Amino acid sequence: MAVLQQNRWLLGAISAALISSVAMWEGKRNVPYRDLANVLTVCYGYIGSDIQNRPYSNEECNILLRKEVVIHAEGVLGCVKKPMKENEFNAFVLMAYNVGVNGFCNSQTVKVFNAGHNEQACRLIAYRPNGTPNWSYVNGKFVQGLFNRRLYEMKMCLGE
Secondary structure (H helix, E strand, C coil): CCCCHHHHHHHHCCCHHHHHHHHHHHCCEEEEEECCCCCEEEECCECCCCCCCCCCCHHHHHHHHHHHHHHHHHHHHHHCCCCCCHHHHHHHHHHHHHHCHHHHHCCHHHHHHHCCCHHHHHHHCCECCCCCECCCEECCEECHHHHHHHHHHHHHHHCC
């Protein structure tokens, strides 16, 4: 996917605030575990197929975190087709880190943002058009922690 020229600067602007937001919401476990969706996970929500059944050092976790933030940022830049503000970019990367680049890029949030409706797109991070929580379910069950994260991402996106 081609990156919109006006958004290229954002990749170089990956901020400490974005990295610390990912770390805060993902939490860190140095030993591999199964998440709520039964996906093998380690460190700051890393779900790669190369996870080894061993403890990871803090340094390894930090390296994985930075690498994954860049991968998810590149994914966001690949599907957002209009200029973004830094707060929108940060919110979108934080969301993509959790729901995956595919989930993010195929979301109503991206479709509405690309259509030029920034505020509505930001609200779609946390709420469906009918007002019910969005992106806050695991295996069909509502998870308050995910909804809290979506609210945080929505507010970040809106610049609040």
